[in-house]
Amino acid sequence: xxxxxxxxxxxxxxxxxxxxxxxxxxxxxxxxxxxxxxxxxxxxxxxxxxxxxxxxxxxxxxxxxxxxxxxxxxxxxxxxxxxxxxxxxxxxxxxxxxxxxxxxxxxxxxxxxxxxxxxxxxxxxxxxxxxxxxxxxxxxxxxxxxxxxxxxxxxxxxxxxxxxxxxxxxxxxxxxxxxxxxxxxxxxxxxxxxxxxxxxxxxxxxxxxxxxxxxxxxxxxxxxxxxxxxxxxxxxxxxxxxxxxxxxxxxxxxxxxxxxxxxxxxxxxxxxxxxxxxxxxxxxxxxxxxx
Amino acid sequence: xxxxxxxxxxxxxxxxxxxxxxxxxxxxxxxxxxxxxxxxxxxxxxxxxxxxxxxxxxxxxxxxxxxxxxxxxxxxxxxxxxxxxxxxxxxxxxxxxxxxxxxxxxxxxxxxxxxxxxxxxxxxxxxxxxxxxxxxxxxxxxxxxxxxxxxxxxxxxxxxxxxxxxxxxxxxxxxxxxxxxxxxxxxxxxxxxxxxxxxxxxxxxxxxxxxxxxxxxxxxxxxxxxxxxxxxxxxxxxxxxxxxxxxxxxxxxxxxxxxxxxxxxxxxxxxxxxxxxxxxxx
Ligand SMILES: Nc1ncnc2c1ncn2[C@@H]1O[C@H](COP(=O)(O)OP(=O)(O)O)[C@@H](O)[C@H]1O
Ligand SMILES: [Mg+2]
Numbered sequence: 001x002x003x004x005x006x007x008x009x010x011x012x013x014x015x016x017x018x019x020x021x022x023x024x025x026x027x028x029x030x031x032x033x034x035x036x037x038x039x040x041x042x043x044x045x046x047x048x049x050x051x052x053x054x055x056x057x058x059x060x061x062x063x064x065x066x067x068x069x070x071x072x073x074x075x076x077x078x079x080x081x082x083x084x085x086x087x088x089x090x091x092x093x094x095x096x097x098x099x100x101x102x103x104x105x106x107x108x109x110x111x112x113x114x115x116x117x118x119x120x121x122x123x124x125x126x127x128x129x130x131x132x133x134x135x136x137x138x139x140x141x142x143x144x145x146x147x148x149x150x151x152x153x154x155x156x157x158x159x160x161x162x163x164x165x166x167x168x169x170x171x172x173x174x175x176x177x178x179x180x181x182x183x184x185x186x187x188x189x190x191x192x193x194x195x196x197x198x199x200x201x202x203x204x205x206x207x208x209x210x211x212x213x214x215x216x217x218x219x220x221x222x223x224x225x226x227x228x229x230x231x232x233x234x235x236x237x238x239x240x241x242x243x244x245x246x247x248x249x250x251x252x253x254x255x256x257x258x259x260x261x262x263x264x265x266x267x268x269x270x271x272x273x274x275x276x277x278x279x280x281x282x283x284x285x286x287x288x289x290x291x
Numbered sequence: 292x293x294x295x296x297x298x299x300x301x302x303x304x305x306x307x308x309x310x311x312x313x314x315x316x317x318x319x320x321x322x323x324x325x326x327x328x329x330x331x332x333x334x335x336x337x338x339x340x341x342x343x344x345x346x347x348x349x350x351x352x353x354x355x356x357x358x359x360x361x362x363x364x365x366x367x368x369x370x371x372x373x374x375x376x377x378x379x380x381x382x383x384x385x386x387x388x389x390x391x392x393x394x395x396x397x398x399x400x401x402x403x404x405x406x407x408x409x410x411x412x413x414x415x416x417x418x419x420x421x422x423x424x425x426x427x428x429x430x431x432x433x434x435x436x437x438x439x440x441x442x443x444x445x446x447x448x449x450x451x452x453x454x455x456x457x458x459x460x461x462x463x464x465x466x467x468x469x470x471x472x473x474x475x476x477x478x479x480x481x482x483x484x485x486x487x488x489x490x491x492x493x494x495x496x497x498x499x500x501x502x503x504x505x506x507x508x509x510x511x512x513x514x515x516x517x518x519x520x521x522x523x524x525x526x527x528x529x530x531x532x533x534x535x536x537x538x539x540x541x542x543x544x545x546x547x548x549x550x551x552x553x554x555x556x557x558x559x560x561x562x563x564x565x566x567x568x569x570x571x572x573x
Contacts, residue, residue, distance in 0.1 A: 020407050041390060162408055166400055169392055172385040174378065176359050177403045177456075224391045 009077075011249045019254065020138045021245055024202050027146045028211060031153035032195040034230045036216035039192060041168045041226070045213055046100065048106035051189075052209040054084035056114025059205065059232050064121050068129060074197050077205075081193030089186065114176055131190030133204030133256045142201045149198035153191055154291050160184055165226060203256040210260035211237060218267040221274025236266050301474050312375060312460055312491040313339040317367035319548075320350070320357040325352040326365065326548070329514045337372070337459075337482060338489040340342060340482070342502040342522060345512035345534060351495045354512065355464045358493075371460065374405050375491075378458035380449055382465045382495070388438045394448055395420055396435040401455030423454035440471045450478060461485060463494045464527075479505050499526055513537030 012018045034280040039048050058080025062072035084106045091106075092099035138146075157164070163184045174181045192212075199208025215236035219229045244259030271277045313335040320328040323474060328350040343351050356362040357369050359379045371377065378401075386397070398420045401410060424432055427447040432440075440448060446469060453461060463482075467475050482507070485492050493510075496502050502509055502522055509522040513534040516523040 008426075022319075041387075159409070165392075165396075166403070169390045169397065170384065170386045170389060170400060171381075172361075172381055172404075173400055173452075175361060176379040180408065220391075224389055225393065229391060 002058060004110065008246065011246060015170065016150040017137070018245065018249065020143060020200075024138045024143055024146050024244065025241030025259065026238060027143075027150040027196075028199055028202060029215070029234055030239055031201055032208070033156055033215045033233040033237040035153060035188075035191050035195050036212035036214075037219065037226070037230050037233050038164055038168070040213065040216045040220065042188075045217070047103055048102045048196070048209045048212050051081055051085065051192055052200075052205050053111040053114075054107040054108075054245070055081045055193070055196055055200065056205050057110050058114075059200065060114045060117035064117055070139070070145065070201060074145060074201070077200060078193060079111060080114075081192065081197065085189040085193060086186070089189065098139045105173055129204070132207060132254070133200060145196045146201065151192050152288060153195060156187065156191055160187060164188060166235050180251070185250040207260050209257045210263060211240070214238065214260065214263035214267050218270040218274075221270040221277040221280075226278065236263065240266060264287065305477065310336060312339075312372055314370045314372075315367070316370070318357065319365045319367050319382055320353050320362055320369075320506070321365050322353075324365065325545070327510070327516060328357065329548075330367070331516055333500055333516070333519055335491060335493065337491050338486075339358075340486040340492045341494070342506035342509040343493055343495045343512060344497070344499070344502060344509055344526070345517075346537065349512045349534070349537060350462050350514050352457035355381070355445070355462050355493070355495065357451050358460075358462060376456070376458040377460045377462070378453045378456040380453055380461075380463045380466055382468075384449065386445075390443075391432065392437050394417045394424070394429070394435045394437060397437055397448055398423060398451045398455055401452035404456055404458070419455055419457075420451075424448075426454055426481060427451045428474065443471060443474060446470055446472060450481065454481070459490055461490055461492045463492070465495050465497070467496065467498070471494070475501075491546075502526060 012022055030136070036048065036276065041279060044147040055077040058076035058078065059073040061080075062069070062074070062076035067074040069217055084103075086097060088106050091097055091102040095102075162178075163178070163180045167184050168182055171181060195207045195212060196205070199211055202208075203211060215233040216229075218236050219232040222232055223229050240263035241259055243262040246253060247262065248255040249259040272279055274280060298322040311334040315331045315333050318328065318331040319326050327348075331354070343354065345351050349373070353362065359363060359369075359377060378568065395417075399412065399416070399552070401423070402416050406412060406416065417567075421430075421433065424430055427450045428449055429444065429451065432444070432448070437445070437448070446466065450466065453463070466478065479501070482492055482494065486507075494506070496506070503526060506521060506522045509525040509527050510519045511517040511530055511534050514537060517534045517537075
């Protein structure tokens with residue numbers, strides 16, 4: 001019993017930094033995982049990845065002027081993300097270029113710029129901070145910021161839920177009954193940027209997208225309705241965060257990658273064992289019904 | 292004085308709205324400056340049931356997109372009388388069939404005009420969805436995932452969604468594709484019911500016999516309108532022959548069309564409510 005307590009509860013009960021990390025991770029799971037589900041359903045999973053890279057130069061410029069300070073880096077990342085999202089959106093709407101290709105072009109430019117800017121001033125350690133985050137060093141400022149992002153995301157999702165579903169399921173229909181289609185797309189991209197920026201305090205620009213996409217992709221194997229999928233993704237996100245933090249505490253591993261690896265393990269388990277996964281769709285029923 | 296004139300004017304416009312659901316005024320629709328619907332004039336009366344016929348590429352789907360407003364005119368106007376609720380069943384839907392939704396979710400999209408983004412779906416709405424599904428012969432399909440439907444079942448599901456939309460103007464683009472004969476009979480009956488309810492319905496159909504038997508009016512398109520009016524007259528052998536002479540491919544180097552040299556379409560049955568000629572006369 002006390003082994004269980006020592007293993008699972010004590011790290012969080014006894015250390016303030018673990019409590020903060022847990023709080024941040026819970027908030028992030030609540031908001032990033034639902035966004036990830038919609039990204040996946042819109043077949044934009046790689047867009048999340050691209051956007052994560054796109055945030056870098058903005059954060060880097062904040063870093064260049066203010067060092068490792070949260071507010072300027074966040075604002076910078078937000079601006080860069082929105083610029084890239086809008087840029088790619090407009091290029092694909094005004095030209096023959098598909099959105100994924102223009103997104104790839106924009107984020108590659110953005111990434112190169114970001115690494116260049118960080119290397120202008122910082123050491124490699126700083127670059128590592130920006131790329132891989134510091135969930136164990138979340139301060140009050142960072143937690144407040146993540147909290148605001150979570151609140152904004154959940155309220156926005158609740159308001160636009162029906163339009164988001166309609167836009168994924170039958171975009172032409174949505175266009176025939178409402179003008180909301182294009183605005184909803186951009187609102188949604190805004191949420192993606194917001195959550196990546198929120199995640200990069202904790203997990204860094206490169207891993208923030210992991211907490212967004214892996215729980216969503218895993219949840220897909222278990223259910224065929226949107227709402228349960230969203231809830232399941234949140235649960236998987238929470239389990240990954242707690243598991244990852246404990247793993248990093250006990251084995252002295254880097255916290256961000258630990259969280260993402262736990263999510264990755266759940267994903268692989270789901271591909272195998274989920275009812276809509278590999279085994280579930282391969283096992284042939286021995287009996288069939290009359291109708 | 293002015294008040295009375297205003298009242299009269301609004302009564303007049305109300306009258307117009309009552310009689311004309313759609314007005315085309317020298318409407319040209321197309322892609323990359325090539326016309327797909329060329330200089331269309333005329334009106335679709337409120338409460339009319341019109342079949343839109345023509346060869347592949349004659350501009351039927353383009354006209355539908357023009358009416359819904361998805362495609363903006365190159366020139367001219369397409370006016371749908373204000374306040375008209377529109378339901379559109381496209382020829383090629385952009386439905387993502389892998390999306391995790393059930394049949395009832397897809398049909399419930401039709402509640403949008405009534406409930407919008409935020410309005411709660413009430414018990415009566417769920418009932419409307421169930422009724423619509425049984426009207427297209429899909430009772431007890433509510434919980435089926437949409438990726439498990441056959442092509443014809445999906446088409447009927449979309450019909451059910453149109454039912455739920457409860458629209459004044461209903462546009463159906465080749466709704467009978469991949470549908471078995473028995474279901475076509477059911478769906479035709481449904482269209483007849485809409486007609487009885489004084490809804491305006493336009494349907495793109497390829498089966499001429501179906502048009503002759505079930506549609507009061509028809510519009511024969513060959514990029515230009517060839518004939519438009521009473522269905523059997525419109526589909527006369529002579530008109531069909533003239534429609535067949537139309538060249539499907541557009542000419543990359545075709546000259547620019549000056550609106551004066553319109554080849555005014557001819558035929559006894561032209562224009563349900565007006566034609567380019569009658570407009571010229573006016
Ligand atoms: N999205 C598009 N871009 C360019 N040309 C198009 C497009 N859609 C249709 N067309 C062309 O417009 C013409 C009319 O097409 P359409 O209205 O779909 O014909 P149909 O009567 O068979 O429904 C055709 O020549 C077609 O090639
Ligand atoms: Mg067509």
